[in-house]
Amino acid sequence: MNAYLGVDIGSISTKGVIIDENNNILAEKYLWTEGNPINAVRNLLDGLKLQLNDDIKVKAVGTTGSARKLVGAILNAQVVKNEITAHAIGTLSLYPDVRTILEIGGQDSKIIILDDGIVADYAMNTLCAAGTGSFLSSQAKRLGVEVEEFGVHALKSKNPTKIAARCTVFAESDLVHKAQIGHKKEDIIAGLCKAVASNYLNNVGKGKKIKAPIVFQGGVSKNIGVTKAFEEAIGEQVIVDKYGHLMGGLGIAIFAKNQGREGEFDFNIKDMVFETKGQECDKCPNNCEIISVYRNGVLIDFWGNRCDNGALI
Numbered sequence: 001m002n003a004y005l006g007v008d009i010g011s012i013s014t015k016g017v018i019i020d021e022n023n024n025i026l027a028e029k030y031l032w033t034e035g036n037p038i039n040a041v042r043n044l045l046d047g048l049k050l051q052l053n054d055d056i057k058v059k060a061v062g063t064t065g066s067a068r069k070l071v072g073a074i075l076n077a078q079v080v081k082n083e084i085t086a087h088a089i090g091t092l093s094l095y096p097d098v099r100t101i102l103e104i105g106g107q108d109s110k111i112i113i114l115d116d117g118i119v120a121d122y123a124m125n126t127l128c129a130a131g132t133g134s135f136l137s138s139q140a141k142r143l144g145v146e147v148e149e150f151g152v153h154a155l156k157s158k159n160p161t162k163i164a165a166r167c168t169v170f171a172e173s174d175l176v177h178k179a180q181i182g183h184k185k186e187d188i189i190a191g192l193c194k195a196v197a198s199n200y201l202n203n204v205g206k207g208k209k210i211k212a213p214i215v216f217q218g219g220v221s222k223n224i225g226v227t228k229a230f231e232e233a234i235g236e237q238v239i240v241d242k243y244g245h246l247m248g249g250l251g252i253a254i255f256a257k258n259q260g261r262e263g264e265f266d267f268n269i270k271d272m273v274f275e276t277k278g279q280e281c282d283k284c285p286n287n288c289e290i291i292s293v294y295r296n297g298v299l300i301d302f303w304g305n306r307c308d309n310g311a312l313i
Contacts (some may be wrong), residue, residue: 002059002233005053005265006253007041007075008086008246009033009065013219014040016048017249018058019257023093027051028246037067038274041074049267055217058265062256064248071233073293073301074274078109079256083248084122088112090251091215099211102230102238103247104200106133111204113211125204133219139175139192143185147223154225157190164195169275171195192226197233212236217244238273272296279305283309 003026008015011033018027029047033040035308062079066085072080087110091098101112111134113121133147140147154160161183164174171192178188201210214236220226221244230238243250275294280287288310292302305311 001053001056002262004253004257005048005058005061005075005258006086006249006251007044007061007063007065007071008078008083008103008248008252009037009040009063009067009071009171010105010107011066012249013245014044014065015246015249016044017046017246017253018052018056019250019253021257023250023254023257024220025243025250026056028243028249030245034066037070038074040069042270045267045269049288058267059262061258061265062252064252069289069301070276070291070293072291074269074295076263076300077256078261079161079252079254079259081252083110084112084119084124086248086251086255087217088114088119088251089254090247090249091217092117093250093254094243095213095215095239098207098213098215100214102200102205102214102216102221103218104132104196104216105218106225109200109204109218111200111208113208121208123206123208130283133180135171136192136196136220136223139144139172142172142175143188145189150193151222151226153186154190154193155228156186157184159187160194161187161191162195162201163188163191190225193223194229194232196220196226196227199231200230210234210236213239214241215241215244217241217247219245221245257287272300281305281310286310 003018006017012032016029027048029044061075061077063077064083068080091101103110107156110124137147161178164170182277216238221240277292286306288305290304290310
């Protein structure tokens with residue numbers, strides 16, 4: 001059986017999906033990047049391979065996410081695309097009528113507006129971590145609650161606390177103050193969930209026409225408290241798929257399959273030595289920063305150059 005691998009690697013988490021010819025998911029894995037994308041990919045492939053039968057052969061690979069170029073070079077990927085494209089393709093494969101995609105990840109968030117299955121508009125927020133997964137995780141630790149339990153606590157609240165979450169620093173000080181003056185923990189958590197939704201809609205979603213069907217994805221979509229907050233703020237049902245945290249990987253796997261360019265893929269990269277080097281090119285006034293990737297001491301890819309001079313490094 002032919003199969004296709006999609007890897008979505010970000011600064012916080014690394015996701016992998018293997019699909020068959022009909023886009024059915026044969027294997028999936030979600031793990032933390034932990035600041036080492038190369039090691040994360042090694043562990044990802046080990047986890048995916050354990051889920052497959054010996055007769056399944058990966059014929060094409062696609063990568064997306066912030067480290068897509070690096071991982072694409074390591075895996076010799078046929079397709080390397082941005083997250084907007086990957087998330088749109090993945091979501092459309094499950095929800096062909098989707099009009100709005102809300103996505104909140106570990107350190108960034110995005111909104112994608114679709115019209116008849118085509119991306120009509122989008123926006124991303126990467127300037128501030130307020131309202132992202134890492135923001136919620138840090139507040140969970142401060143409150144002594146597992147972030148996975150945030151949603152359950154939020155739904156218990158009858159009077160959510162108002163939290164100023166437009167900035168991480170202000171949100172933390174406001175949270176501490178509200179806790180000190182006696183606000184209940186579930187009310188503070190519910191307030192944080194509402195603040196995340198409000199912050200997203202007032203920044204990433206500012207000026208966008210949010211229309212149903214609406215699909216919410218990314219790691220934060222697993223927080224039922226934030227999902228409820230979005231539904232209350234928008235006034236529409238918000239769909240959360242069980243594969244919502246893997247949608248980028250699913251989309252880039254489908255993209256790789258549909259490209260029609262196939263090759264043999266080797267899961268065993270554990271014994272290979274990968275090294276990255278960054279250097280500034282001084283051969284022209286651009287002073288480009290060139291990133292080079294080596295496998296077992298041999299250059300396999302580089303990027304960052306804005307002219308041919310950088311290609312000679």
